[in-house]
Amino acid sequence: MSSWLDYTINGLIVGNVYALVAVGLALIFGVSRLINFAQGSIYLVGAYVGWVAVVRLQTPLVITIVLVAGVSALIGLLIERFGLRPLQNSVRIAPLLATIGISFVLDQIVMLTFSPNPRALPSQLPDIRFQIGAGTIGPLDILIAGIGLASAVLLFVFLRYSKLGWAVRATAQDRDAAMQMGVDVNRVNQAVFGIAAALGGVSGMLVGMYYNQIDTAMSLQATLKGVVAEVVGGAGNVPGAVIGSLLLGLVESYGIAIFGTSYRNLFSFVLLVAVLVFRPNGLFASAKRAPPEPLTGTFIAPSRPVHLPLWALLLAFTALALLPLLPVSSYVLQTLINAWLFAMLALSLTLVAGTSGQVSLGHAALLAIGAYTSALLSLDLAVPVGLAILCGGLMSAALGTLLISPSFRLRGHYVSIATLAIGEIISLIILNWETVTRGPIGISGIPPLSLFGHELVDTPQIYWFTLLVMVVLALLQMRLLGSHLGRGFRAIRDDDVAARAYGLSLNRYKALAFIFGGFAAGVSGGIAAHLYSYINHETFNTQQSILALTIVILGGLGNVAGAIVGSVALVGLPEVFRIAAEYRILIYGIVLLLLVRFRPQGLLGTI
Amino acid sequence: MAEPTKATDADALSLLSLRGLTRRFGGLTAVDGIDLELNRGELVSIIGPNGAGKTTLFNLVTGLDRPDAGEVRLDGHRITGFAPEKLAGQGIARTFQLGRVFGNLSVMDNVLIGAHARLRAVQPAVPLIGPLLELGLALWRPAAVNAEEERLREEARGILARFGERLLPRLDQPAYSLSYANRRRVEIARALALKPRLLLLDEPTAGMNPTETTEMQALVAELKAEGLTILPIEHKLDMVMRLSDRVVVMDDGKKIAEGSGEDVRNDAGVIEAYLGHGLSRPQADDRETAA
Numbered sequence: 001m002s003s004w005l006d007y008t009i010n011g012l013i014v015g016n017v018y019a020l021v022a023v024g025l026a027l028i029f030g031v032s033r034l035i036n037f038a039q040g041s042i043y044l045v046g047a048y049v050g051w052v053a054v055v056r057l058q059t060p061l062v063i064t065i066v067l068v069a070g071v072s073a074l075i076g077l078l079i080e081r082f083g084l085r086p087l088q089n090s091v092r093i094a095p096l097l098a099t100i101g102i103s104f105v106l107d108q109i110v111m112l113t114f115s116p117n118p119r120a121l122p123s124q125l126p127d128i129r130f131q132i133g134a135g136t137i138g139p140l141d142i143l144i145a146g147i148g149l150a151s152a153v154l155l156f157v158f159l160r161y162s163k164l165g166w167a168v169r170a171t172a173q174d175r176d177a178a179m180q181m182g183v184d185v186n187r188v189n190q191a192v193f194g195i196a197a198a199l200g201g202v203s204g205m206l207v208g209m210y211y212n213q214i215d216t217a218m219s220l221q222a223t224l225k226g227v228v229a230e231v232v233g234g235a236g237n238v239p240g241a242v243i244g245s246l247l248l249g250l251v252e253s254y255g256i257a258i259f260g261t262s263y264r265n266l267f268s269f270v271l272l273v274a275v276l277v278f279r280p281n282g283l284f285a286s287a288k289r290a291p292p293e294p295l296t297g298t299f300i301a302p303s304r305p306v307h308l309p310l311w312a313l314l315l316a317f318t319a320l321a322l323l324p325l326l327p328v329s330s331y332v333l334q335t336l337i338n339a340w341l342f343a344m345l346a347l348s349l350t351l352v353a354g355t356s357g358q359v360s361l362g363h364a365a366l367l368a369i370g371a372y373t374s375a376l377l378s379l380d381l382a383v384p385v386g387l388a389i390l391c392g393g394l395m396s397a398a399l400g401t402l403l404i405s406p407s408f409r410l411r412g413h414y415v416s417i418a419t420l421a422i423g424e425i426i427s428l429i430i431l432n433w434e435t436v437t438r439g440p441i442g443i444s445g446i447p448p449l450s451l452f453g454h455e456l457v458d459t460p461q462i463y464w465f466t467l468l469v470m471v472v473l474a475l476l477q478m479r480l481l482g483s484h485l486g487r488g489f490r491a492i493r494d495d496d497v498a499a500r501a502y503g504l505s506l507n508r509y510k511a512l513a514f515i516f517g518g519f520a521a522g523v524s525g526g527i528a529a530h531l532y533s534y535i536n537h538e539t540f541n542t543q544q545s546i547l548a549l550t551i552v553i554l555g556g557l558g559n560v561a562g563a564i565v566g567s568v569a570l571v572g573l574p575e576v577f578r579i580a581a582e583y584r585i586l587i588y589g590i591v592l593l594l595l596v597r598f599r600p601q602g603l604l605g606t607i
Numbered sequence: 608m609a610e611p612t613k614a615t616d617a618d619a620l621s622l623l624s625l626r627g628l629t630r631r632f633g634g635l636t637a638v639d640g641i642d643l644e645l646n647r648g649e650l651v652s653i654i655g656p657n658g659a660g661k662t663t664l665f666n667l668v669t670g671l672d673r674p675d676a677g678e679v680r681l682d683g684h685r686i687t688g689f690a691p692e693k694l695a696g697q698g699i700a701r702t703f704q705l706g707r708v709f710g711n712l713s714v715m716d717n718v719l720i721g722a723h724a725r726l727r728a729v730q731p732a733v734p735l736i737g738p739l740l741e742l743g744l745a746l747w748r749p750a751a752v753n754a755e756e757e758r759l760r761e762e763a764r765g766i767l768a769r770f771g772e773r774l775l776p777r778l779d780q781p782a783y784s785l786s787y788a789n790r791r792r793v794e795i796a797r798a799l800a801l802k803p804r805l806l807l808l809d810e811p812t813a814g815m816n817p818t819e820t821t822e823m824q825a826l827v828a829e830l831k832a833e834g835l836t837i838l839p840i841e842h843k844l845d846m847v848m849r850l851s852d853r854v855v856v857m858d859d860g861k862k863i864a865e866g867s868g869e870d871v872r873n874d875a876g877v878i879e880a881y882l883g884h885g886l887s888r889p890q891a892d893d894r895e896t897a898a
Contacts, residue, residue, distance in 0.1 A: 302711060302783045476746060483745035484719070484729055484756065487712065491720045494709035501669055502801065503695035503724030512742050606711065 005135030007253045013141050013210070015249020016148035019242045020203035021226035022233065023155065024196025026241035029230065030172035031185075031192050035413050037099040038079055039200050040223030041106035046072045046201025047208040047218060048110055051121050061124050065147075068205045069198040075106070076197020080189050086597060093359060096413055097553065097596045100361075100546060103219065104589030111216040112582060118215035121208035144206050151199055152242060159238070164191050172236065200226075220542060221265075224424065227417055228272040234282025243284065262440075266428045269421040276418050277406045303601030308561055320467060324460035333463045335575040337531070340466040342571045344524035345544070346551040346563035347470075347477055348517035353549065354557030354606065355481065356513040357493025358407070359416045362423020363521060363548050365403075368430060368540040370396040370522025371529035372437060375446045378530070385450045389526035396522020401514040408510045411496065423545060430537040442536025449530045466527060470564070473520045478560050480516060481607065489513055490558070490607075543585065547571075550592045556602030565603060620646045621683070622836050623668070623805055628677035630663055637663040639860035640677065645805070650827075650837045652847045654871075655857035656880060661840045662704055664857070665807050668838075669701050670694045681805065695724040698804035702794045702811060704840075710783035714774055717782050717793050718763040721800030728755040759800075766796045769826060788819045795826070806830070808839040812846065824850065848872070856880065 021039055028036045049071045053064040083102050087094045125143065129136040159165040164187070170178040171188045179185050204222065208214035225248065233244025248268055255267040275283065324333055345367060353359045374392035377383040383391065403426060407418035430437045437443070449456040449465065456462050480486055488509050491499040496506055529535050551570050555562025570591065574584045595602065623645040630638040637660045645651050653661050666672035668679055670691035678687040681697055689697075700721070709717050728751040729744045731737060744752055767774045770792050777785065782793055791811065798806055811827065812820045824846050831837060831850065841847050847854060848868040856864040856871055858880035864871050871877055 302781065304781070479746055479748075480742075483748065484723070484726060485742065485745040487716050487719060488723060490712055490716075491709045494711055495707050497671065498703065498707040498709065499720070500691040501671065501695060501701055502720050502797065503692045504720070505690075505692045508738050512738055515739075516742065 003135050004257075005133055007257045008250065009132075009135055009137055009141065011250035011253030012246060013144050013249070014253065015229075015246035016144050017203050017207050017210070017245075018225050018229045018248055019148055019245035020151060020199045020206075021222055022229035022241040022245045023151070023238055024199045025226045025230040026233065026236055026238045027168070027192045027196050030236040030238070031168060031175070031188055032084075032095070033236075034084070034095045034099070035227060035235075035417060036196070037096065037223055038083075038103040038106065039196065039226055040219040040221070041103040041110075042072050042075055042079075042197045042200040043204035043207075043222040043226075044107060044110055044214075044216065044219040045075055046204035047121065047214040048114055049201065050205030050208055051114075051119055051214060054122060054124060055119075061143075064124075064205070065202060068201045072201025073194040073198040076193040076195075076200075077190055079197070080193035083593070084193075085186065085189070090596070091600060092412065094596050094600060096359075096416060097549075098593060100549075101589045101592035101596065103223070104546065104585055105593065107216060107219045108582070108586035108589060110219075112586070114216075116216050116582075118213050120212050121205070121214050122212060123209035125209075140206075140209060144210065147202065147206065151202075155195070155238070158195075164188070168192060224265075224420070225268060228268045228421075231272055231417065232275050232283055234284055237282060237284065240282050240284050244282070247283075262432055263428075266425060266432065269425045269428070272421045273406050273418055273425070276414055277409060280410070280414065303556075303605040305556060305559060305605035305607045306603075308604070313561070317471065321464070324463050330459040332576065333459045335572050336568070337459070337463050337466050338575070339567045339571040340463075340470040341524050341528050341531075342548065342551065343470050343564045343567035344473055344520050345548045346555070346567050347473055347560065348519075348521040348524075349548045350552040350555065350558055350560065350563040351477060351480075351489070351517040351520075352513050354552055354559065355486065355493065356489040356510060357496075358419070358510060358513070359549070360404070360423075361416045361420035361542070361545055361549065362404075362426070363419070364540040364542065364544040365423035365426035366396045366400045366518050366521035367525030367528065367544070368426060368535075368537070369400050369518075370525030371535050371540065372430060372443070372525075373522070374526030375443045375529040375535060376436070378447050379443065379445070384453070385447055385530055386452065389523055389530070392526030392529075393519040393522035396525065397515045397518035400518040400522070401511050404514055405507070405511065408507050420542070420545075423542065427537050427541070437537070440536065442534060442539075443529075444534045446529050446533045446535070448533065449527065462531070469523060469527070473523070474560050474564060477516070477520070481558075481560070485509070485512060546592075547588055550588050550595075552602075553595050553600075554591065554602055556604040556606050558607040559602065559604045560607075562602055562604035569603075622647045622649075622681065623838070624680040624683075625664075625668070626678050626680075628664070628667055628679065629675050630660075630667055630672060631675050636860050638667060638674070641857075641860075641862050643855060643862070645836060645838060647836055648831075648834045649852045650831045650839070650850055651853045651855060652851040653838065653840045653855050653857060654842070654844070654847055655863075659857040659880075660860040661857055662809060663860075665701060665809055665840065669699055669807060692724075695801060698801070699807070700798035700801040700803035700805070701807035702791075702798055702809055704809040704813065706787070706790050706794055708782040708785075708790045708793050708797070711781055713779045713781055714767070714785070714793055715760065715763060715778045718766060718796045718800045719759060721797035722759045722763065722802075724801055725759070726755065728752045763796070763800055766799045769799075769829075770796070788815055791815070791823075795823075799830075804836065806835055806837045808837065808841075810840055810842060812841070812843055820846070844872075 021043055025036055025039055028034055046068045049068045050064055053059045053067050059067065079102055083098050084095055087098055123140050125139040129138050159169055167183045167188050168191060170183055171185055175185065229245035229248045230241045232247060233240030251267050251271060252264050256264050345363065348366065349360060349363045370392035373395040374388040377388040377391055378385050404419060404422055407415050407422065410418055431440060449462060456465055488504050492504055492506060492509055500506060525540065547570065551566035552563060554569060555566030570588065574587060621644050625641055625643040628638055628641045641664060655661055663672065667674045670689050673688045678685055680686065686694060686697065709720065729741060731740050733740055773789060773792060782790060785793065795811065812823045815823060820843065827837065827850055851868055853866060854868050854871045855862055856877045863876045863880055864874045
């Protein structure tokens with residue numbers, strides 16, 4: 001049992017590392033009102049560049065740090081120049097989606113180059129511990145603290161005394177005014193992305209050395225932790241980000257000391273949601289001021305949806321329904337079953353993100369709620385499978401909406417962060433609530449699909465069942481869109497202030513959108529649980545949330561037919577062309593990037 | 608939230624009454640102790656230099672912002688700090704300074720949103736499960752719901768017909784595809800669909816050319832003749848003088864003058880507010896009258 005001092009030191013060191021990520025996020029948010037989801041990927045790249053330098057090239061520490069900072073900064077510059085600058089005049093969600101796409105691409109490139117297996121990253125420092133009171137401190141701790149401090153001083157000097165630093169601060173205060181005074185905003189962006197990336201990369205390397213292990217899962221975690229620290233400190237507030245990071249490090253460290261390691265992330269995400277809801281300006285801002293609005297303006301790309309005639313839809317449905325009678329392999333059918341399950345999730349997300357404008361990044365959590373409800377009801381209470389799936393849908397609608405409801409108060413990018421965090425919280429609750437969910441072991445032996453006592457065993461039956469459920473959900477959703485609710489959801493998306501002034505309560509209608517969408521996602525998760533027969537807390541993950549979002553954007557935000565077409569295209573086609581699994585995520589990332597850049601209204605147009 | 612208190616006889620004529628309404632932002636007092644009475648069927652214009660606090664005052668009345676002090680009464684009932692969605696249900700409609708139509712909604716849908724607060728058949732007043740019933744009714748759509756929707760559509764067409772052939776041929780076009788003036792018209796049509804008791808217009812003719820301005824002026828005159836109570840913010844003094852029963856002048860968050868157009872026009876304080884303090888620079892600032 002380590003002492004409290006050790007936990008404090010550990011918390012401050014980890015906080016220091018978070019600070020390097022969070023300061024970068026704060027700088028970027030300051031000048032461009034963008035939450036850079038690719039920050040964690042740069043951190044990952046930094047860790048692997050560090051590994052190459054230390055293990056392969058065997059460079060001395062100083063050179064390693066310079067190398068890591070240099071390569072990372074270069075990647076930051078490339079992201080700014082080719083990923084974000086072309087999107088300057090796009091819809092406000094575009095840059096956020098682009099950074100998500102970039103993050104997928106970078107993570108996958110690292111994974112394909114170095115394999116997903118963890119690697120050791122030795123620190124090259126002597127392994128000695130100095131005794132301080134009841135705790136100990138090692139040379140690496142001192143190095144991390146030193147780099148943190150040095151970066152803070154350098155950054156302070158840069159922002160306060162250099163001309164470019166002035167330009168950065170001016171842009172952060174008022175972008176338009178800065179431009180009119182002749183500040184080259186592109187150069188400011190470049191500088192900020194370069195600095196943020198260098199700090200992020202070095203941070204990744206230090207973390208790798210601290211735990212003497214690096215792996216490709218680090219990326220998303222780092223982004224999330226950085227975002228938590230930044231939001232706690234006040235979005236765009238650089239000193240706030242440092243203090244927020246140290247606070248987060250301490251909270252985590254003490255949390256682990258009291259409750260154990262598996263609760264670590266739970267604390268940070270609950271902290272994030274609490275700060276977003278109760279103090280959206282961060283802990284250190286005065287409550288009076290309205291929070292800086294992340295990228296306001298038109299939310300979606302104006303477009304005219306492609307009109308699909310009724311006969312074409314009927315023809316497509318008939319063809320799909322007759323497919324199992326044709327001589328197609330059961331492999332194709334299984335692929336399409338998977339596509340129909342994703343289509344249900346995409347229907348849910350296209351309603352919430354597309355029609356109602358609440359871009360949820362944690363949508364897979366709704367699958368998990370449906371899946372666990374259905375699996376546990378059928379296993380523990382012997383509820384018939386068909387009924388259990390229905391209950392899964394209802395539970396997802398009720399519980400999912402309740403858990404997501406703190407995000408109803410938020411706008412724009414904050415909704416995305418909050419839903420991402422809430423998704424993680426749900427997954428962590430599943431992991432830790434062992435008495436009900438069986439914790440990390442997961443649930444095995446889930447009964448197979450059956451309806452009215454009749455087991456659906458062969459592939460064509462399952463195919464028809466999933467196709468039918470998906471089509472019924474799609475028809476219901478189209479009917480919903482044609483009602484006053486469809487109109488109201490879209491009004492809230494387009495302008496929530498004007499919508500409120502005309503009697504639309506945001507809480508009520510956002511909740512209704514999530515209830516309807518939660519049901520579809522819960523049913524999808526429920527069916528999946530009975531098909532897979534085994535699920536655990538990682539079965540439904542962020543990757544699926546992002547894939548669903550890519551499907552929705554590909555099809556056209558809010559577009560019901562688009563969600564189905566998108567699912568077939570992104571889930572079905574890679575399977576049919578037998579693209580290896582590890583390349584698929586790379587392809588999803590690239591598809592997302594290309595869509596955001598060249599066809600933000602998707603294939604069938606926004607509705 | 609406090610229940611609306613009972614109206615008294617003295618308030619019988621008064622529809623909107625503001626008492627000591629105040630809103631501070633940090634060190635700045637944007638609205639400073641404003642008193643205002645607006646009687647049924649009256650048209651009272653609010654004028655004043657940019658930054659005088661006119662739009663903030665609108666936001667306080669319509670619930671988009673909460674006052675730090677003072678109270679707002681509608682029909683004698685206290686409505687201070689009510690949420691905007693609730694005030695819409697009470698019959699307060701407004702337009703926005705820079706125009707806030709729902710860009711991706713068709714012209715018809717924009718106007719129908721205006722009638723949202725009047726939906727009854729599809730929004731049963733049942734506590735707790737009301738929203739779920741609304742979802743169910745939206746999907747099921749019994750005859751009563753369809754009839755209500757059809758009636759509102761018919762009404763919306765009638766409202767849009769007020770603008771002649773400007774909007775009727777464009778019913779199904781998304782609002783973002785309309786011209787600027789047409790978007791402003793859609794906003795007014797949306798406000799009228801609420802069947803408001805009180806209509807707040809935030810610079811209804813801003814950015815319009817003279818022909819469009821004249822048309823808008825005729826429409827506002829028509830609405831007034833129909834007995835609607837209207838509170839416009841307006842910069843075009845021509846229109847203000849022609850339409851207003853009374854004019855209220857604001858500067859630095861305070862009401863500096865109130866009275867007939869003629870009185871206000873000759874008020875020394877008003878001239879000072881418009882032409883620069885101290886009258887030492889008579890040509891300094893005529894932005895308000897020009898526009």
